[in-house]
Amino acid sequence: MSSDTGVLGVVGDEKVGGSNFYESNAMEAAREAAGRGHVATDQYGQALVEFDKAAERRLRLKIDLCIVPTVALIYLFCFIDRANIGNAKLAGFEKDLDLKGYDYNTVLSIFYISYIIFEIPCNIACKWMGPGWFLPASTLAFGICSLGTAFVHNIHAVSGVRFLLGIFEAGMLPGIAYYLSRWYRRSELAFRLALYIVMAPLAGAFGGLLASAILTLDHVGSLKTWRMIFAVEGIITIGLGLISFVTLTDRPETAKWLTSEEKALAIARLKSERVSTTEVLDKLDRTKTLRGIFCPITLSTSFIFLLNNITVQGLAFFAPTIVKTIYPNNSVVSQQLHTVPPYVVGAFFTVLFPLLSWRFDNRMVFFVISPPLMFTGYIMFLASTSPTVRYGATFLIASGAFAFGALCTAHVSNNVVSDTARSSAIGTTVMFGNVGGLISTWSFLPFDSPNYHIGNGLNLATSTMIMILGACLWWWMKSDNKKRSKIDVDQALRGLSQKQIQSLDWRNPGFRWRP
Structure with missing residues (x-):
């Protein structure tokens, strides 16, 4: 059902993987999601990656x-x-x-x-x-x-x-x-x-x-x-x-006991929960x-x-x-x-x-x-x-x-x-x-x-x-959370750079509190 990375898909609604034929694509999808400069969620905080x-x-x-x-x-x-x-x-x-x-x-x-x-x-x-x-x-x-x-x-x-x-x-x-x-x-x-x-x-x-x-x-x-x-x-x-x-x-990146595929999975699954995040470990800010x-x-x-x-x-x-x-x-x-x-x-x-x-x-x-x-x-x-x-x-x-x-x-x-x-x-x-x-x-x-x-x-x-x-x-x-669900996220974030969006953190209207 999946590749060694455990990733089924990353790009839009299109799922990648699901058979040996697609394993290389699934692995590449995981690496892309884990890579710096890439996000693993949409602007509403919904994961673009399935595991x-x-x-x-x-x-x-x-x-x-x-x-x-x-x-x-x-x-x-x-x-x-x-x-x-x-x-x-x-x-x-x-x-x-x-x-x-x-x-x-x-x-x-x-x-x-x-x-x-x-x-x-x-x-x-x-x-x-x-x-x-x-x-x-x-x-x-x-x-x-x-x-x-x-x-x-x-x-x-x-x-x-x-x-x-x-x-x-x-x-x-x-x-x-x-x-x-x-x-x-x-x-x-x-x-x-x-x-x-x-x-x-x-x-x-x-x-x-x-x-x-x-x-x-x-x-x-x-x-x-x-x-x-x-x-x-x-x-x-x-x-x-x-x-x-x-x-x-x-x-995860420095773990010698993880394979490269496992490292990608470890990073990608954390990113998939963090709205608008392009890197799991950011610099002090x-x-x-x-x-x-x-x-x-x-x-x-x-x-x-x-x-x-x-x-x-x-x-x-x-x-x-x-x-x-x-x-x-x-x-x-x-x-x-x-x-x-x-x-x-x-x-x-x-x-x-x-x-x-x-x-x-x-x-x-x-x-x-x-x-x-x-x-x-x-x-x-x-x-x-x-x-x-x-x-x-x-x-x-x-x-x-x-x-x-x-x-x-x-x-x-x-x-x-x-x-x-x-x-x-x-x-x-x-x-x-x-x-x-x-x-x-x-x-x-x-x-x-x-x-x-x-x-x-x-x-x-x-x-x-x-x-x-x-x-x-x-x-x-x-x-x-009910109030946030009524906000037009596209309109609220229009004109902001990726860096500005990331700096919003929990103030991002696409973010939801987790009880």
């Missing part, structure tokens, strides 16, 4: 196997190196560094200050350097910072190391999301993002197991207790960073950068991610503390292990919801149905002091909260056109999300223990607001 589904499945599986494992492992240790301070707290971190009052919260906050400041600059740097170099270099750098934390002796030293850790981790979540957008269609993206973002809840589970295992050791070199956690996990991260310099491929930042979908989704991250990061930093209040008489190792099951359940839903969003090609529905899981959990926390009820509540909260990382970044990526706008849109979303992370560091305060009415009440409010905002955003997208 063989079997060829796409083979290509997609190949990309999955070659790209996803490395970025998933990188993000696993990115999150472990960020959140292991919560495990270290149970093992004497505060006592050894003489942290008192709100010192622990201050140390957590310092990480987010640099994280927020460098979020967008790091994602722009990722585009400029290329993800194939930027992501391994960042991994190596934050691994060194994690290792350095094992040797701090006061609040000033740990604050400095955490500030540097924030700089080097700032580009990881948006950088990987941007990187995967170079490889996958819009409907496919959320699930692939979930395959690495699921490492956040798994990091909570694996981090607790790893910390428990490390603490059973007597020492690592001259390091003991919580210092061993940072040293061992930092060394593993450094090794992973060095390996990823070899294993990460920057973009100020206008397109601002289009990504100030897209209404970017700004609204960013605020939703901010609210959600108050819960996600709060769980990461305070889950061990919360479990300690539920099971105060258990051993430290037992308390560490009790943090694992809620994260495992959360990880399941982190993959399930984006997988369903891929199948139904709709992300907004999960913006509405996930928050009830979260606010039900916080209602249970506020309404009961039973350890069983409260421990059960952590499962509901994790189930509803963790999927938003994939859903939000995929949503903003899907609702801009150019590669530059996609980079800045994802960076903006994650930056806002980490403002939520900063807020989370002050949501569970010492004087509010053991019931933490302030922290639980705050998260009840944010999860409720997420549901309301998600429903409103979904309604607005449908409404605006």
Whole structure:
């Protein structure tokens, strides 16, 4: 039915291929669609290229196997190196560094200050350097910072190391999301993002197991207790960073593991979803950068991610503390292990919801149905002091909260056109999300223990607001798409050059919002 490229046609309504006689024409059609200076859509955003589904499945599986494992492992240790301070707290971190009052919260906050400041600059740097170099270099750098934390002796030293850790981790979540957008269609993206973002809840589970295992050791070199956690996990991260310099491929054109036909298919199928796009990877452009930042979908989704991250990061930093209040008489190792099951359940839903969003090609529905899981959990926390009820509540909260990382970044990526706008849109979303992370560091305060009415009440409010905002955003997208469908695109674009049309990005009247 198709050639090796999987392309059935490109020129007008005329289909090319469909038998061995036409294979060479089909291959040429794919190369033409993938080539610079050519578009793969008409001015209404309708694809001019058709693909063989079997060829796409083979290509997609190949990309999955070659790209996803490395970025998933990188993000696993990115999150472990960020959140292991919560495990270290149970093992004497505060006592050894003489942290008192709100010192622990201050140390957590310092990480987010640099994280927020460098979020967008790091994602722009990722585009400029290329993800194939930027992501391994960042991994190596934050691994060194994690290792350095094992040797701090006061609040000033740990604050400095955490500030540097924030700089080097700032580009990881948006950088990987941007990187995967170079490889996958819009409907496919959320699930692939979930395959690495699921490492956040798994990091909570694996981090607790790893910390428990490390603490059973007597020492690592001259390091003991919580210092061993940072040293061992930092060394593993450094090794992973060095390996990823070899294993990460920057973009389809440079992938040695793809044939020339597969490269053409990979590029052409991305172009077929981007209205008026003549090249998948454009040069950095100020206008397109601002289009990504100030897209209404970017700004609204960013605020939703901010609210959600108050819960996600709060769980990461305070889950061990919360479990300690539920099971105060258990051993430290037992308390560490009790943090694992809620994260495992959360990880399941982190993959399930984006997988369903891929199948139904709709992300907004999960913006509405996930928050009830979260606010039900916080209602249970506020309404009961039973350890069983409260421990059960952590499962509901994790189930509803963790999927938003994939859903939000995929949503903003899907609702801009150019590669530059996609980079800045994802960076903006994650930056806002980490403002939520900063807020989370002050949501569970010492004087509010053991019931933490302030922290639980705050998260009840944010999860409720997420549901309301998600429903409103979904309604607005449908409404605006109806307005766009009434515009005469030919008349609106008359007199504009190809460059001017591409600079319109989501303002192009032929563009439609993707829920």
